[in-house]
Amino acid sequence: MLRLQDVSIKYGEFTAISNVNIEVKSGEIIVLLGANGAGKSTSFRAISGLSKPHQGDILFQGRSILKLSADKIVQAGIVQCSEGRNLFSAMSVQENLQMGAYIHRRKKQQIKQSMEHVYELFPILHEKRHDAAGSLSGGQQQMLAIGRALMSKPKLMMLDEPSVGLAPLIVEQMFAVIQQINQEGMTILLAEQNANAALKIASKGYVFESGSIVTEGTREQLLANDRIRKAYIGA
């Protein structure tokens, strides 16, 4: 479904990622593991069109999306749920969700259905639908960010560190929902530092270290890898 071929990105003279190869098949949950600054977010920025690679190619459903602008990539079916719970904080929860459906703005009926779906996944958002997004707690903001991404009905959803700064219980709920979304047919690309939680639901993972992929493998392979266990799972 999505394939990164030898993608490299430079910020000025600094090479943020080099020769990254990632393959995501339809229906999978793929996780990118790595510490801060290892290149996970940069890879996401490359896929969503915010940073253009100086080398390599990105194919989505067999077509190169390198030349597409960021908003066209959303229309093609890839949406990013960015790190740091980037919301429109002055808008209400419901308005944030409506903005998420921007590319479907003519399809009123569909928007209504997706919104009901999001409220089903996160009932707390329905309760707070008229509150300003900025007034929500961290976990609720993360839910809203995921909900807003769902509103665009993507084929592939990218989640950048959905667990960061959340209480362990909330993290568990969050991953349960991610798994549920995946079972409903969504392909998911996840960036995480919390390898333990992420590998529970992912089928395959890539490990980033200082801008390149050092290890890749299925969940079982990664869990069996001593180095990975020491570095990211702590067991």
Added chain:
Amino acid sequence: MTSIFNKRNSIIFFVLLSLIFPAVVPNDYFLYLMTTAFIWVIAVSGLNILAGYTGYLSLAHAGFFAIGAYSLGLLTVKVEMNYWIAFVLTLGITSLSGLLVGLIALRTKEHFFAIYTLCVGYIIYLVIDKWEGLTGGVRGLIGIPTPANIGSLAFDSVHSQYYLVLFFMLLSLLIIYRIVHSLTGRTFIAIRNSEQLATTIGVSTMKNKLLAFVLSTFFAGMSGALYASVIRFIGPEIAYTSVMFDLLMYLLVGGIGTISGPIVGAIVIVWVSQQLQFLQEYRMLIFGPLLTLIIIFYPRGIVGAFISLKTRAQAKKRKVPIVNESLTPTQKQIEEG
């Protein structure tokens, strides 16, 4: 529910007030003053779409105001076109020039955008000032006709012009209100909030920024056209930077990013500066510190200050009973005891 009722009531109250205003003022001069204030309201509200809601501070709008005024003036005086056809053409001309400028200007961001548009505004001033063959240069353009009759409605008196400008102001405000509260308006706000975030949910930011830019120049043009036909004499100074800073002052004092801000700002400042007229050039000695204080203590202007006071009062009202109800019986006893 009551708040909607209040809002609606106060809108009705102010519209009625503006309708009977000509009957209660002692002389035509006040009416004339109010008419010019309304004209500024249109221009500032237009600027507000771009600077207030989309987050792009344009300093070229005095230029577009002047393009509107000169287009109408030239079309009616030199081409001798029918007034209302010229009026509609003027709106087209300003919007088109807005489109062309916007296409280039919007490639820049933040202070670079402000500096770029400041230059564009100054270039427009220079063109008007130096192109004597077309604009009459420093001598300006005189004898611009008053708006032509519509049926039996004539617009040659101060009263009738007041109502005409009031009509256009209310129409503009209604249109802007509808835009701001639509998905388009929310898209503008999303861009102000974070342009990158807006793109990652699929908003074509360039298209929307351009739309905001063109809309704001449309209203600047309308305002300029009305100005030309009410004042009936225009000179290149209406494109000058000081006019731009007047517009900005109305917006900031009134409240940037609010619908009523431009109305409050333009009317208050036009009246206050009128009252301080007797001080002549010394009035800036009062005005300057006053402005500085407002910007420091109320960065969102008079309307912004009013809104925050209101929400604070509401929060207080809501909080007090809830706290009391939530107390358990023992806590109540403790408090009472």
